[in-house]
Amino acid sequence: MSRLIVVSNRVSAPRGSHSGAQGGLAVALSAALQEYRGIWFGWSGEVTDQFTGQISFEREHGVTTATIDLEPQDVEEYYDGYANRTLWPLFHYRVDLAEFERGFADGYQRVNERFAQTLMPLIEPDDVVWIQDYHLLPLGQELRRRGARERMGFFLHIPWPPRRLLSTLPVAEELVRTLFAYDVIGFQTDEWLQSFLDYVREEMGGHIEGDHVVLGERRIRVMACPIGIDAENFAQLARSPQARMAYRNMRDSAVGRDMIIGVDRLDYSKGLEERFLGYERFLKEHPAARKEVFLLQIAPPSRAAVESYRIIRASLDSLSGRVNGAYADLDWVPIRYVNQGYSRDVLAGVYRAAKIGLVTPLRDGMNLVAKEYVAAQDPEDPGVLILSRFAGAASQLTAAVLVNPHSAEEISDAIMTALRMRREERIERWRSLMDNVEREDVVWWRQTFVSALMGEDQALLVDSEPSGD
Ligand SMILES: O=P(O)(O)OC[C@H]1O[C@H](O[C@H]2O[C@H](CO)[C@@H](O)[C@H](O)[C@H]2O)[C@H](O)[C@@H](O)[C@@H]1O
Numbered sequence: 001m002s003r004l005i006v007v008s009n010r011v012s013a014p015r016g017s018h019s020g021a022q023g024g025l026a027v028a029l030s031a032a033l034q035e036y037r038g039i040w041f042g043w044s045g046e047v048t049d050q051f052t053g054q055i056s057f058e059r060e061h062g063v064t065t066a067t068i069d070l071e072p073q074d075v076e077e078y079y080d081g082y083a084n085r086t087l088w089p090l091f092h093y094r095v096d097l098a099e100f101e102r103g104f105a106d107g108y109q110r111v112n113e114r115f116a117q118t119l120m121p122l123i124e125p126d127d128v129v130w131i132q133d134y135h136l137l138p139l140g141q142e143l144r145r146r147g148a149r150e151r152m153g154f155f156l157h158i159p160w161p162p163r164r165l166l167s168t169l170p171v172a173e174e175l176v177r178t179l180f181a182y183d184v185i186g187f188q189t190d191e192w193l194q195s196f197l198d199y200v201r202e203e204m205g206g207h208i209e210g211d212h213v214v215l216g217e218r219r220i221r222v223m224a225c226p227i228g229i230d231a232e233n234f235a236q237l238a239r240s241p242q243a244r245m246a247y248r249n250m251r252d253s254a255v256g257r258d259m260i261i262g263v264d265r266l267d268y269s270k271g272l273e274e275r276f277l278g279y280e281r282f283l284k285e286h287p288a289a290r291k292e293v294f295l296l297q298i299a300p301p302s303r304a305a306v307e308s309y310r311i312i313r314a315s316l317d318s319l320s321g322r323v324n325g326a327y328a329d330l331d332w333v334p335i336r337y338v339n340q341g342y343s344r345d346v347l348a349g350v351y352r353a354a355k356i357g358l359v360t361p362l363r364d365g366m367n368l369v370a371k372e373y374v375a376a377q378d379p380e381d382p383g384v385l386i387l388s389r390f391a392g393a394a395s396q397l398t399a400a401v402l403v404n405p406h407s408a409e410e411i412s413d414a415i416m417t418a419l420r421m422r423r424e425e426r427i428e429r430w431r432s433l434m435d436n437v438e439r440e441d442v443v444w445w446r447q448t449f450v451s452a453l454m455g456e457d458q459a460l461l462v463d464s465e466p467s468g469d
């Protein structure tokens, strides 16, 4: 069997998945890698004065990680710069926040070359290489330039922007061209896949042949393949002693009120300001229902070196203060706003104690919190998921109460609908959501992508055709 080499910016061993704020990608990959003989390669998260290319290997809970340190200038230009000040805002439709600096682009290219140079000696013939996310778009091409002949795939965890937006990026075409070094490219939804194809067709003269796209000599497989969670494990986590304790604490502190839960990295793409405004509108429009509820918003700080993240943090501090100042009473605070990360077992208990899961990103590649909220519910008395139409998860979780996160009115109405929803309807919607979360889980995601990468899905298709004898 071939080894799987997974490459991502952030690498975190399974124990790391309990530490809080590392986001959905690390959580999903640590779950996937435990089943594979292979290596997970990436940045250690540490800095060193001078790049050495020295690799630290660790093996824990069945996962071998291989990490390298980067120089401070690398982190500034590649991670804080091109990845999170250029690509992240642009790919989340925020051209207004995107910064186009040549220094960032140079640092991004340099770090991708450093990844290629250090990873190359670890790759053996027959290995399959799977590269993750926007930090590493050109890595495949850099590996090919150094002689890699193995099958290589790329999965994008964030949205792919519409053609006209992408065209604002200097050297967009060159960057997209690098993707043709891969054999398979995966997107979270069909919408992002279609935007990619539109760019390749209209701006680069490529053409589509079924589930392949052709550009010059290169013909590559493309697919929509939404990431899932380890649903079974998460549902078990929700029954663990830590989760039960968190559940009891939340229920006690709620003193009979219904809790609305939000859990997001502190990121402008998550629509937290709009969420607070929607909730404020609900408080204003429904004075009688006001004290029936409270909102617990968990928002661990993220990418704090980037100015737009400092701005959103200050803005949320002031907005939550304003809403609490206007509506709080001696025995009730409308928003509990918490800026720290919690372990996933604690989160599971908190999700289960919440009558409403409020997930309203303005744009989000997937949003695993939405799926975790569903998996943590009590089947006999589940809560209601309110979900943004603009999260990747909305393409699968159609039985949620779907909202436009830009509309305070829609958020307010959705909260009222969820609070008054009868148990039969809650159960019916939850069953449909849970069916999807269980069926298209993290194992399904990994198997679907990796079998396309190994060319096995074609074989399966051929095998399953009637013989005609
Ligand atoms: O590594 P960070 O800079 O701290 O950011 C955390 C992760 O954020 C992004 O997550 C995306 O991937 C999730 C899993 O597919 C998806 O559910 C979510 O919608 C995306 O935003 C980022 O893409 C990851 O690379 C980061 O590790």
Ligand SMILES: O=c1ccn([C@@H]2O[C@H](COP(=O)(O)OP(=O)(O)O)[C@@H](O)[C@H]2O)c(=O)[nH]1
Residues within 6 Å of the ligand: 017, 018, 019, 020, 021, 022, 023, 024, 025, 027, 263, 264, 265, 298, 300, 340, 341, 342, 343, 344, 347, 366, 367, 368, 369, 370, 372
């Ligand atoms: O305090 C926290 C907040 C979040 N998370 C985890 O971080 C991930 C967030 O993933 P999502 O896809 O929702 O968003 P991302 O942060 O990757 O954009 C989920 O698995 C959460 O359980 C966590 O472990 N502790």
